[in-house]
Amino acid sequence: MSKTVVIIGTLDTKGPEIAYLRDRIRDLGLNTLVIDSGILGEPVGVEPDITRAEAATYAGTTIEALRNAGSRGRAVEGMRTALKKLVVELYAQGRLDAIVSMGGAEGAVMGAAAMMQLPVGVPKVLVSPIASGKHYFDPLVGTSDIMVVHSIVDILGLNPIATTIFDNVAAALKGLAEHGHALGQPAEDERYVAVTMLGNTTRAVMALKERLAEAGYEAVIFHSNGVGGPAMEELAEMGQFVGVIDYTTNEVYDPMTGGIHDGGPDRLRRCGLLGLPQVIVPGCIDFSVFHAGSIPETLRDRPIYDHNPEYTLVRASYDEMVALGELFCERLNEARGPVCIAVPTQGLSIPNTPGGPFWDPEADAAFLRTLQSCIRSDIPIHTYECHVNDPAFGVEVAELFIDMMRKEP
DSSP states (O other): OOOEEEEEEOHHHHHHHHHHHHHHHHHTTOEEEEEEOOOSSOOOSOOOSBOHHHHHGGGTSOHHHHHTSSSHHHHHHHHHHHHHHHHHHHHHTTOOSEEEEEOSHHHHHHHHHHHTTSOTTSOEEEEETTOSTTSOOHHHHTTSOOEEEEOSSOSSSOOHHHHHHHHHHHHHHHHHHHHOOOOOOOOTTOOEEEEEEOGGGHHHHHHHHHHHHHTTOEEEEEETTTTHHHHHHHHHHTTOOSEEEEEEOGGGTHHHHTOSOOOOTTTTTHHHHHTOOEEEEEETTTEEEEETTOOOGGGTTSOEEEOSSSEEEEEOOHHHHHHHHHHHHHHHTTOSSOEEEEEESSOSSTTOSTTSTTOOHHHHHHHHHHHHHHSOTTSOEEEESSOTTOHHHHHHHHHHHHHHHHHOO
């Protein structure tokens, strides 16, 4: 039985282009289901399988109400809500094996939001002129596995550049739909452990991963860049892991300064509420991350470290380290499962070493004192005369987790 590709597009402005992509997908032997996400005009050059009026009902509204919402933004938000619910239902009904959306700014954002509701592994492709390196990617990808294609030209017309892109997207969907698959649940004998990491902690995490493997656990590593941590927490909620080693917890600090590695208000909380065993390390909490040349004026008198040509690190202040200790306690004290904390006392990041630009033992000690003063009495804190990126410390952290799991029923 042929697979079905759901196609989302604003057919009042992208109708001929959506029709072209639909036909190419059909030519390759796949079924299609076209959803009209347009709001204002009527479809041009293509008939949808699900009309804009039908789609709007999934948000508990009507297309007329969306057209009269008072602003373009409110209308788009209403249709985005509808599409999110609609694609979940189509997937549950077995009517969606892969999904693609083509659009400009609003069309891309609506299509991406719908794709983000689908499980990891369900093929998702987004085609847009705003999918370029000069644009913010969070609205297009979020924490999902969306494949983003820069259309190069705007999606208006079937010129040779556009059709080449569309032909290749259709070919990709053919392979994805027929050979891709959604993420399944781990088998009973598979023991996956979520671990967070940055370049500043790579050597230690590599040693940690090796020690876990010796004990029969497989580490799944997440880059703690503001997306990796939340993605790890989402997958934990889906039952993918037997436990968590949150080794690189910097994503809780960036929200304090406006840094780009912002893990959101629930970072360091969600896995604890699940009752998962956790070992927590304050890796890299001593800095926030900014694009090169974009450090706020209020932070420019801080110690600064050029991590690479694209990213610059800014040292956390003494008061912020105290606030981080309080934040760790607030969130970890809510945990419903076993937790322990491992603190290296010889530096929390690569530039945080004796003589390094971020070396501030008083500030780091203030974090530790605060942590010790307000953490729940049944959450042990282990300190080590090590640097956070020392492989020996990584092995010690792995041993804490292995010991914790031995005690778990």
